[in-house]
Every structure is written in C-alpha cells, then in structure tokens.
Amino acid sequence: MKKRDLFVLALLCGSLSYAACDLFFWSGDIQHGKILTKEIQQIAEESDSETKEASLKGINEDYVCWMQIKDLSLSLPVVQGRDDGYYLDHAFDRSENGQGTLFFSAADQPHDPVRIIYGHHVYYDPAAMFSPLLQLKEQQEPVMFSLQYEEYEEQYQICYLFALAKNSAEFVLQKHAFSSADDFRQWIRYAEENTVIRSREGTENDSYVILQTCGRKKDEFLIAIGIRADMYKAIA
DSSP: OOHHHHHHHHHHHHHHHHHHTOTTTTHHHHHHHHHHHHHHHHHHHHSOHHHHHHHHHHHOTTEEEEEEEGGGTEEEEEEOOSSSSGGGSBOTTSOBOTTOOEEEOTTOOTTOSEEEEEOOBOTTOTTSBTGGGGGGGGOSSOOEEEEEOSSEEEEEEEEEEEEEETTOOSSOSOOOOOSSHHHHHHHHHHHHHHOSSOOOOOOTTSOEEEEEEEOSSTTEEEEEEEEEEEEEEEOO
C-alpha cells in the first residue's frame, strides 16, 4: 500500500479514536451534524434531481452525488475535495466538524474502474456517516447502494466485506484501473479470501466502488466493495 494511502487511513481512524475519548469536546459537532444532515436530507427528498443538484452545489461546490443504502437507512451527500484530508474534519457546509463528510478520493476520476469513498465510523452515533456499514455482516440478503447524479443513477451490489489491518499491504485501496487479468486477480485475492459475505464474484471488466471506514477494533479498517450492477439508470 502506498504511504499516501496509509496516511489517509490513519487520519480517518485516528481522529475518530481521539474523539471517542473526549465526547464533551465533540458535543457541538454532534448537534450541528444532526441538524445539518436533516436539512440536506430534506432538500434531497423534496427536490427533483436538477433542483437538488443546484441546491447542494450552492451549499458546497465540491458536491458530486447523493449516496443511498436503503437497507441501512443511509442517505447522504458525497463530495470530492482537492486532497484527502479536508473532509475528515469538515461538514458538508465546510464548517469544522469531527464527523466529517463522505468523500471520494481526490485522485479518483468519474470513469475509473475502481473508486473509493471514505467516511467515518462515528462511535457514539450508529446512524452517522459510515457507522451503518458495521451492520452489513448481519444482513440476510444482498445489499445494494446507489450513487445518484443529476441525470443518472449508478447501482452497486456490495459483494465483499472484510477487515483490513492498518498497516497491511495486502490490499491496494487506490487501484484505479487494471493492467491485465493477472493484475486484477492479484488485487481481488485478499478480498475473496477474507470476505465475511458471499455474493457475486467480480471480474476485471467490472467497475467497483470501495467504501472504507474504521472497524470495531482500533487497529483495523472495514472495507466494503460494491460491484456496479447498472451503470446508467436515467433519472426522469
């Protein structure tokens, strides 16, 4: 794994570990995060795709798409900044907030075969940010998630779920593309050998979105990999 990957992941979990020990310091973040989330969810629910896009871009020009995992009651905006550090501790309205915001890696391009979305596991709020991902292991049926853009929607099925040690070099998060079938097999091997759910198997011709957050243990991360099921579903 690249040093940059490790730096981002260490920040992602390290900042939350510190916060878990000092909840008083985070009390303002909690309240602001809940109010802001409710406000932007209301915008998303009450607007058509064009109005939603304009409204959310008006709040934050880094807005990319809306993410929804119905089975986990997760419905949040996803942004993409100029670096992979800013949205670790900034809310969607760019205010400082330890819960952060869901964000694509700054290096990702829209049509990369592999992209990654980071989000905090907020220990004191099982409904905030990527905390609901910890419920995936208990789901009985395959879990889908959608990325909703202004004119189309991408559908993904979560097919791999596994823990990854902080300092592990066995799985490359920021892969972006595959140079060959062997390159793909090397990339996916760790996921196949360690997944705790069994679903559709991926191929080098599929497109993937990795969802990354902190695991239940201090020294690990939780990785969920979605395989695109429907690339372009037009939004009326």
